[in-house]
Amino acid sequence: MMNGQKKRGPKIEPFRHKVETDPKFFDKSWRKLHDAIREIYNHNASGLSFEELYRTAYNMVLHKFGPKLYEKLTENMKEHLEEMRTCVEAAQGGLFLEELERKWNDHNKALTMIRDILMYMDRTYIPTNKKTPVFDLGLELWRDTIVRSPMIQGRLLDTLLELIHRERTGEVINRCLMRTTTKMLMNLGSSVYQDDFERPFLEVSASFYSGESQQFIDRYSCGDYLKLAERRLSEESERVSQYMDVKTNEKITAVVVKEMLANHMQRLILMENSGLVNMLIEDRYEDLTRMYTLFNHVLDGLTTIRSVMMSHIKDTGKSLVTDPERLKDPVDFVQRLLNEKDKYDNIINVSFNNDKSFLNALNSSFEHFINLNNRSPEFISLFVDDKLRKGVKEANEEDLETVLDKVMMLFRYLQEKDLFEKYYKQHLAKRLLSGKTASDESERSMLVKLKTECGYQFTSKLEGMFTDLKTSQDTTQGFYASTSDLADYPTISVQILTTGSWPTQPCNTCNLPPEIVAVSEKFRAYYLGTHNGRRLTWQTNMGNADIKATFGNGSKHELTVSTYQMCVLMLFNTSDVLTYREIEQSTAIPAVDLKRCLQSLALVKGKQVLRKEPMSRDIADDDSFCVNDKFTSKLFKVKIGTVLAQKETDPEKLETRQRVEEDRKPQIEAAIVRIMKSRRVLDHNSIMTEVTKQLQPRFLPNPVVIKKRIESLIEREFLERDKTDRKMYRYLA
């Protein structure tokens, strides 16, 4: 070239595309490849020249012999595979899979090399004409010639299934071989794996487990059967991970679950003496956890467990609250409820994975049966009363706070919360006035809990009670500071109770001893001096006194007695013997109370301060009493028992309930008015629903009562009936 700017090397020839004129070109070229492929299949590839073979194939394609080459290749591979097939078919027994694996490996190796040699065709002729690439062609031919050949297909599947069956029945099999075989099927395409192996495998497994479940469901307890199911499930999972496609895991699990669990669900859960109910009763956490985990896989499994649990809780709860024996001890009654709640809280926490739906089921079961006994509100209040009296001196280690929190759970289940409020007030009053509350802090804590639950109105009066006592202390101090000429009088400590805050107990004042009268009048004068316009009434049915007593036998004691008892005893300073009638007249104490008072003074062993003639339990008008000069006690200070807050007698119970019913009427009316004021016009059913909903936090209103209240409001012209539709009501402004 002129102008040698660039240093050029040796020249190259002008380009001429290749032309092949030899008519035997194809046959010669193919022969080369054909022989090479034979050597490859005979494990003799290392002597072949890749460069030469590749170039041969390249030239063939270049000269447009692609289609013919492809055809010949297909034929040729088929031939080789047919030879291999013969070997595989001839294999005996256990060697069948091994031979198949060996041939498969050979074919794979050969196929790789063949593909490499024919790489040019793979890149040009094949994609252009949408033919199957060489490697995939090789796999397809393997599939069709060997795996799906009539002699082999059935035998292969049978062999695999047989081995799996043996493994299921406890034998050890060659898992490696299984793995390579299933991998081969997967390599041939997921439809091959599924059609030729997975589907039949699942069918066979289904009948295997169906049989197994039939066999064992009759013989095993529920717990043992579930252990078996669990074991089988993990076995199958492991099996899949060892020698099957990972996607099979889900499918086989579904099969086992269906055959072993779903098909027998009812029978298992409800099995007598070993089913769910039995497990719950015996707190068998491990079994319960297993049951939960397993039935989680089953459609509606957990729903079934939940509903069986619910009806069991309702049943045991119902028998608990309606058992007459239990009703004799309210504290024990509530303790049992708490224990039951604890038990199920634990079960749900440990075994049921804290499943919210189960917690809800527990709550609604409790709500259901607690309200079957209409004394539940009273009993719960008594339980709290008991705890707040004794305080932290518990047998078990649980501290008071925890117990109260648990009680609040029970409180939430109550439908008649207003009834509880009434009792709580009564019991609190008794506690405060008798000075029997163990810890001010705990009382307040309980109050806070109630306030959080029910709002301010619930607890405002209760708080008033605490305030009254505090103020009373200050007032008494003030009284004693105000005048110094009280030294001759008995010392008094006065509690002034605001009438609205405390449970009202109408009381006629009895006749107090003159010493007491004097000092109490002084107090009254002092108080009214600083608080104009108020009225003070002595509640002689409450209160206590410390009396110094000297008995005939010389023993001296200090007696702690109630006010009534004090009045009775002081009479004996002036008389030696008194009949019942005389005592009644002198003291003006109501008969029922007086009898109880005398009984506690004369008939309680070890505390017989008085002697009764005759010694019978009942008190007749002519029975006579005198001081028991033989009275002895190891202690100097003797407490003459006051009747504690008992559960009410039937008449008392009735009275409380009546009062609660009375209190409810205005609340219902207020609710009706509130609703009608905002809605203006509303139909009967809707009013019922709304009222019930509004009052639900306090109590469940009786529909008959609601109706009556509506009538009353109509009479008082708060509402009117619609002229045309009798079922509609209108609010009158």
Add this chain to the structure above:
Amino acid sequence: MTASSMFYENKSLDVSLIRRSDLEGSRRRYERDDSILVLCSINVLEPRDAVAAAAAAAVASMPSPDLHQQFGELLRSQKGADITFLVAGEPVAAHRSVLAARSPVFMAEFFGNMKEKASLCVEINDMEVEVFRTLLYFIYTDTAPELDQEGEQATLMMAQHLLEAADRYGLERLKRICVEKVYTDISVDTVATTLALAEQHGCSELKSRCMKFILATPENLQAVAATEGYKHLEASCPSVLTELLKLIMVKGNK
């Protein structure tokens, strides 16, 4: 903008204070011609931009990529070469790993299971040694400087040979480069051979471009028909001519 500070005598390190009374005092040391000269010495800290500029300069002085140069040098020096090609009798040394990394054909050849896996020498037929060398150079450096001249006959011929070689050894990028080169440098002298090349190696775009070129003007057709390459085409690739004829008829009918 105003700022204020409280200065205290003897307390600040930044500021030295002098009482006015001292200045105006009897000594009049500092006063000269009724004026006072104040000498200020200012320290300026480098602004942020300067820092960035320095960083940029550091980046700019980063050495540029030179992978292809070093591999080119490896080819030239033949250090560690582990295979020798005999191309039309001439030896050409190379490194198996590099070749295998760049061409699937060489990969199968040198890391498969046949003879070449262990041999020291491979015979290459049907290729010119210059073409093969250019091929190797591309394999090592990803460049083909031989193709960079404009319009030279020799370059075009090289591109044609190289196209075939690239196709044979599975170097798609090189093939494309060659196709572009050939595509742009079509001339009456070379179009026939290019057409045959395109036909054989499946470059459909190139083929249609060639055909279009031939049929662009009657003069083109006549001129092309007179070339050697065209005669060769007639003899070996009649199907192409049939296609060409069809196109002529289509064009004629418009």
